[in-house]
Amino acid sequence: MAKSSKPKKDRKDSQLIIRIKKDERDAFVELCERLDTSAAREIRRFIRGFVADHGSDTKD
Template sequence: METGTVADKKKSKKKDLKDSQLIIRIAGADRDRFVALCEELDTSAAREIRRFIRDFLASHEDGS
């Protein structure tokens, strides 16, 4: 039997939300090309960067 309330579940989900930023500097032309390609592929630049970071971490943490 679950004891958590709906409010508790919502608070729990909020903990999983993105709460940090990573600021990078790249050439404007590269950024524009990346964003345009993401749009063509029906995704977002942020989603793809987050995916890259997760994959990068997973590939480097497995062998540690």
């Protein structure tokens, strides 16, 4: 089978595991579903914004 000639998107190759209260997680996931988005997408969006806003301040 021939490989596709489409360029590969940036692959997500790492995980961040966090512990939060089940009620908070459930409320977040439910809200994401109502807003037609995913929890992972919103967390990635938060991280990108946070790094953009604060990243240059924390470099050694």
